[in-house]
Amino acid sequence: MALEPVSLFFFFLLATLLSFARTYQNVSLGSSLTAQSNTNSFWSSPYGEFAFGFQQISGSDGFLLAIWFDKIPEKTIVWSANEGDLLSSGSEVELTTDGQLVLKAATGQQMWKANVNYTGVITYAAMLDTGNFVLVNSNSVYSWESFKQPTDTILPTQTFGGGGSSTTLFARYSETNYSRGRYTFELKEGNLKLYARYSPLDFIYYPYWKSDTEGNANQLVFNQSGSIYLTEKNGGSVIQMLSSNEASPQDFYQRAIFEYEGVFRHYVYPKSNASIERWRRGWTSLTNLPENICLMKTGDNGDDRGLGPCGFNSYCQLDQRPTCQCPEGYSFVDPDDVSMGCKQDFVSQSCNEASPESNLFYFQEMRNGDWAFSKYEHLQQVTEDYCRQECLGDCFCAAATYVNGSCTKKKSPLSNGRIDPSIGGKTLVKTRKSNTSISENGDGDSGKKDESALILIGSILLSSSVFLNFLLMVATVVVFRICHRKRKVLQPCDDLRFPIRNLQCFTYEEIKEMTNEFKEELGCSSDFAKVYKGVLKFGNGSCVAVKRFNRMITESEAEFKAEVSAIGRTNHRNLVQLFGFCNEGQYQILVYEFMSMGSLVNFLSKDSRINWYTRIQIASETASGLLYLHEECSTQIIHCDIKPQNILLDDNFTAKISDFGLAKHLKTGQNLTITAIRGSKGYIAPEWFKKMPITAKVDVYSFGILLLELICNRKSLELKAEDDFQMVLADWAYDCFMDKKLHVLVEEDNEAMDDWKNVEKYVKIALWCIQQDPSMRPSMKKVTQMLEGTVKVSIPPDPYSFISSI
Ligand SMILES: *[C@@H]1O[C@H](CO)[C@@H](O)[C@H](O)[C@H]1NC(C)=O
Ligand SMILES: *[C@@H]1O[C@H](CO)[C@@H](O)[C@H](O)[C@H]1NC(C)=O
Ligand SMILES: *[C@@H]1O[C@H](CO)[C@@H](O)[C@H](O)[C@H]1NC(C)=O
Ligand SMILES: *[C@@H]1O[C@H](CO)[C@@H](O)[C@H](O)[C@H]1NC(C)=O
Numbered sequence: 151m152a153l154e155p156v157s158l159f160f161f162f163l164l165a166t167l168l169s170f171a172r173t174y175q176n177v178s179l180g181s182s183l184t185a186q187s188n189t190n191s192f193w194s195s196p197y198g199e200f201a202f203g204f205q206q207i208s209g210s211d212g213f214l215l216a217i218w219f220d221k222i223p224e225k226t227i228v229w230s231a232n233e234g235d236l237l238s239s240g241s242e243v244e245l246t247t248d249g250q251l252v253l254k255a256a257t258g259q260q261m262w263k264a265n266v267n268y269t270g271v272i273t274y275a276a277m278l279d280t281g282n283f284v285l286v287n288s289n290s291v292y293s294w295e296s297f298k299q300p301t302d303t304i305l306p307t308q309t310f311g312g313g314g315s316s317t318t319l320f321a322r323y324s325e326t327n328y329s330r331g332r333y334t335f336e337l338k339e340g341n342l343k344l345y346a347r348y349s350p351l352d353f354i355y356y357p358y359w360k361s362d363t364e365g366n367a368n369q370l371v372f373n374q375s376g377s378i379y380l381t382e383k384n385g386g387s388v389i390q391m392l393s394s395n396e397a398s399p400q401d402f403y404q405r406a407i408f409e410y411e412g413v414f415r416h417y418v419y420p421k422s423n424a425s426i427e428r429w430r431r432g433w434t435s436l437t438n439l440p441e442n443i444c445l446m447k448t449g450d451n452g453d454d455r456g457l458g459p460c461g462f463n464s465y466c467q468l469d470q471r472p473t474c475q476c477p478e479g480y481s482f483v484d485p486d487d488v489s490m491g492c493k494q495d496f497v498s499q500s501c502n503e504a505s506p507e508s509n510l511f512y513f514q515e516m517r518n519g520d521w522a523f524s525k526y527e528h529l530q531q532v533t534e535d536y537c538r539q540e541c542l543g544d545c546f547c548a549a550a551t552y553v554n555g556s557c558t559k560k561k562s563p564l565s566n567g568r569i570d571p572s573i574g575g576k577t578l579v580k581t582r583k584s585n586t587s588i589s590e591n592g593d594g595d596s597g598k599k600d601e602s603a604l605i606l607i608g609s610i611l612l613s614s615s616v617f618l619n620f621l622l623m624v625a626t627v628v629v630f631r632i633c634h635r636k637r638k639v640l641q642p643c644d645d646l647r648f649p650i651r652n653l654q655c656f657t658y659e660e661i662k663e664m665t666n667e668f669k670e671e672l673g674c675s676s677d678f679a680k681v682y683k684g685v686l687k688f689g690n691g692s693c694v695a696v697k698r699f700n701r702m703i704t705e706s707e708a709e710f711k712a713e714v715s716a717i718g719r720t721n722h723r724n725l726v727q728l729f730g731f732c733n734e735g736q737y738q739i740l741v742y743e744f745m746s747m748g749s750l751v752n753f754l755s756k757d758s759r760i761n762w763y764t765r766i767q768i769a770s771e772t773a774s775g776l777l778y779l780h781e782e783c784s785t786q787i788i789h790c791d792i793k794p795q796n797i798l799l800d801d802n803f804t805a806k807i808s809d810f811g812l813a814k815h816l817k818t819g820q821n822l823t824i825t826a827i828r829g830s831k832g833y834i835a836p837e838w839f840k841k842m843p844i845t846a847k848v849d850v851y852s853f854g855i856l857l858l859e860l861i862c863n864r865k866s867l868e869l870k871a872e873d874d875f876q877m878v879l880a881d882w883a884y885d886c887f888m889d890k891k892l893h894v895l896v897e898e899d900n901e902a903m904d905d906w907k908n909v910e911k912y913v914k915i916a917l918w919c920i921q922q923d924p925s926m927r928p929s930m931k932k933v934t935q936m937l938e939g940t941v942k943v944s945i946p947p948d949p950y951s952f953i954s955s956i
């Protein structure tokens with residue numbers, strides 16, 4: 151019978167492999183290895199494919215007793231002793247004269263021992279070219295094999311589960327921490343199952359994957375040509391799990407690993423060019439082995455235990471590998487170990503019914519995001535606004551998921567969080583606006599100035615009664631003290647003694663490198679400056695916006711200084727953050743955080759609309775940034791150029807005010823008269839044209855216009871409007887309001903139509919803001935309170951009534 155060429159080839163291959171397996175490089179009894187830095191300390195296989203010994207773990211001074219691929223630069227570990235716990239320098243492994251393989255710490259303490267099968271006397275040990283380390287007895291039988299005690303990896307020719315071998319793989323803790331991690335892979339009772347486990351106890355949760363071969367599966371085989379299959383007990387048919395595509399054993403190293411993130415994967419590594427290659431993903435999965443572990447659940451049908459891949463309060467998102475992130479207002483418990491979850495950084499909502507604090511919280515929107523567990527209330531057929539109000543008013547509610555008209559309230563700690571397009575809907579994460587409890591400061595217009603004015607007015611009114619006057623003075627001073635102290639403690643603009651809060655100072659060379667010689671222009675921010683995209687070298691290489699001023703124009707220097715001194719002192723989530731600057735000879739440059747979604751102006755049209763709730767959130771966030779500038783910093787800052795071009799949006803559509811080139815500082819109580827008009831057409835308050843004092847109310851006016859734009863999702867001036875009277879948004883809005891035809895403003899916006907009460911409210915607020923008489927306009931504090939709903943909004947007068955009365 152003639153052998154076909156292919157079979158012949160396999161025959162020779164098999165013969166070669168068998169001869170490999172027989173060629174031992176014997177480790178004789180009494181041999182030992184010691185862990186030492188910079189010293190190779192291992193026993194190698196005959197062809198040098200694998201090594202057994204001590205490997206120093208990069209990034210630490212600890213060692214592992216391990217087996218690794220020795221011919222590739224990474225020296226990838228495939229097995230380790232001592233449950234992956236690190237050993238110190240000086241630790242020793244010995245094959246004792248009586249045939250025991252023992253690992254001892256430098257102190258002499260026994261750390262680990264191979265659990266041998268006592269049939270016959272052990273005569274030597276050997277590292278084989280398959281990756282198996284064996285202890286061989288006098289009958290040439292293996293009394294112990296590393297292949298039967300796998301850790302997280304299996305190799306070609308290795309079988310898992312049968313013939314006295316271990317039935318569990320433990321995923322390691324992280325990529326570089328080999329200690330036992332959060333997942334186990336178990337072949338038990340004829341079923342292969344993947345579990346998350348509750349460490350340090352070996353308690354396991356409901357399996358997140360199983361082979362559904364109840365009672366039948368016998369062992370998992372990784373054969374020489376790179377297939378993995380489950381064999382059945384009765385020797386019957388095999389269940390193919392994973393199949394190799396083109397990885398032939400002559401050309402590729404292979405391994406299958408139960409990875410730290412709980413996924414079972416096959417990798418191949420080309421043998422030629424080994425020094426410049428990397429491990430590549432090999433198999434494609436045949437049975438639905440989980441690839442996106444973010445969607446894994448540790449409980450089933452109401453048995454909501456366990457915390458998902460990312461720990462409590464955290465959420466998981468697949469990006470090549472699963473990544474864990476904290477929602478806003480939360481931060482990692484341990485930044486070096488993100489799987490520990492996130493902690494809440496703000497004071498929880500008070501459950502005191504007298505002060506429900508619902509106005510002090512806002513929602514961060516997580517599209518396609520959810521925490522699968524932690525639910526405690528389910529409301530059906532409600533609007534999104536209802537869902538929001540429900541959660542805001544409920545101190546137990548940490549987040550709410552809104553999908554298809556149903557609202558699910560979630561309590562703390564949030565568990566099994568993930569973002570994936572398959573989830574749909576959105577989750578609203580409740581976060582405190584800031585740690586400052588604004589409401590406790592009363593609703594005065596602005597801090598100190600008003601309080602002293604109050605003292606003055608009080609004194610005049612009550613001067614007839616010296617005693618009463620005295621009482622009033624005492625009371626006012628006490629109130630003032632309390633407010634003052636509270637401000638001190640909670641004031642977010644700390645460090646005001648230093649004009650420029652730890653800003654990075656860049657050299658021009660660094661800026662050039664960062665922007666790749668000003669390659670990518672993002673736009674012009676004013677007549678005097680251009681903005682470029684850059685990448686920070688340090689940190690995580692995050693993107694930045696680099697604003698370069700044109701030194702040829704004298705005004706630009708003033709603009710640069712105004713901007714640094716205004717924003718350099720601020721620190722608020724709704725103001726764009728300045729990272730640093732460069733002021734080198736003729737170069738004046740500012741480096742800002744990069745806002746990925748760009749400016750709000752790009753979204754104010756029918757074609758690229760942001761949804762209603764995001765728009766009103768942008769309005770509240772802009773208001774909150776302005777409130778901070780006007781009232782929460784020691785010197786008041788007037789922005790002077792609020793318009794959609796200057797409202798930037800990040801990934802989550804969080805609004806941040808930018809461009810402080812025209813900003814003005816005012817000491818408390820100071821008024822400003824400027825002759826040169828600042829600001830932009832369509833958004834400029836009328837007092838600029840009337841030589842009236844300029845106050846923070848100019849920003850309120852511009853905000854009012856911006857609010858109308860957000861409500862109606864269009865620009866303030868639209869030259870190509872369908873009707874002439876729609877051209878100027880402010881006028882059109884007032885007319886619609888007077889004619890009780892507000893619906894025409896939001897006609898095509900179903901979400902807004904469904905939220906009718908709020909549309910009405912926001913239009914009223916906007917009309918208050920655009921009053922021609924600055925004193926009629928509310929302060930930003932009042933505006934935020936009206937937006938939040940803590941202050942009622944009365945009917946606004948005609949914005950022009952002031953003019954007609956002059
Ligand atoms: C290894 O030891 C066995 C048994 O003592 C012996 O038969 C064999 O020749 C040795 N092999 C080598 C390469 O030393
Ligand atoms: C020990 O060795 C005997 C004989 O080789 C074998 O039948 C048995 O399965 C082995 N036990 C273990 C636990 O490996
Ligand atoms: C690995 O993780 C375990 C579990 O958190 C921890 O106890 C151990 O210190 C870590 N080891 C290293 C080297 O970081
Ligand atoms: C490995 O298993 C696959 C699938 O069962 C089979 O086609 C292949 O021939 C096997 N290879 C070897 C060397 O046994």
Ligand SMILES: *[C@@H]1O[C@H](CO)[C@@H](O)[C@H](O)[C@H]1NC(C)=O
Nearest residue numbers: 401420421422423424426427
């Ligand atoms: C080895 O590297 C060379 C040059 O990079 C490349 O052309 C060749 O395809 C590589 N060989 C394999 C097997 O990847």
Ligand SMILES: *[C@@H]1O[C@H](CO)[C@@H](O)[C@H](O)[C@H]1NC(C)=O
Nearest residue numbers: 479494495496497584585586
């Ligand atoms: C808010 O206050 C809490 C408790 O006082 C504190 O732990 C937390 O760090 C504060 N958060 C911020 C962002 O200041």
Ligand SMILES: *[C@@H]1O[C@H](CO)[C@@H](O)[C@H](O)[C@H]1NC(C)=O
Nearest residue numbers: 552553554555572573574575
């Ligand atoms: C929402 O409703 C639509 C249409 O009824 C349906 O196709 C979709 O699957 C639902 N989404 C969820 C998450 O239930």
